[in-house]
Amino acid sequence: MGLELSQLHNLLLTPLAAISIGHLPPAVSAYLKCPLGIAYLSSFSLTHILRKHPDVSMMDMLCLPAMIKSGLWVADKRGCACVFYVHPETxxxxxxxxxxxxxxxxxxxxxxxxxxxxxxxSIVSRGGILV
Incomplete structure (x- = not known):
């Protein structure tokens, strides 16, 4: 599943919308107790990310599908998990x-x-590695 810049632009323009980013690894889906295992990005979250983290652009966010698929997943608070990803080109x-x-x-x-x-x-030492 890919992500296009136009999808992110449209998401910014559409309040109360969300787009599918990718499927969670089975271990992460089980940890979150979410049988469907589909990761979504909402317009609210996208706006929050761009406002709170001005060093991140929508171009950077195009790596989200790869991050979801092959990142390092770590257990966090109940109902929450973190994922880390190193972009292979940058x-x-x-x-x-x-x-x-x-x-x-x-x-x-x-x-x-x-x-x-x-x-x-720091986060890895607090929570267990899921994938």
């Missing part, structure tokens, strides 16, 4: 969090930002 490291919603049937990306090795190690 070597930039990103962190995202995903939360279960809708009675456990939907999962939404709640944040996406740059991170460093120290931040990743």
């Amino acid at each position: 070597a930039k490291q990103y962190k995202s969090a995903i939360k279960a919603a809708g009675g456990g049937y939907e999962t939404y990306i709640s944040t996406f930002h740059r991170c460093n090795d120290r931040q990743r190690q």
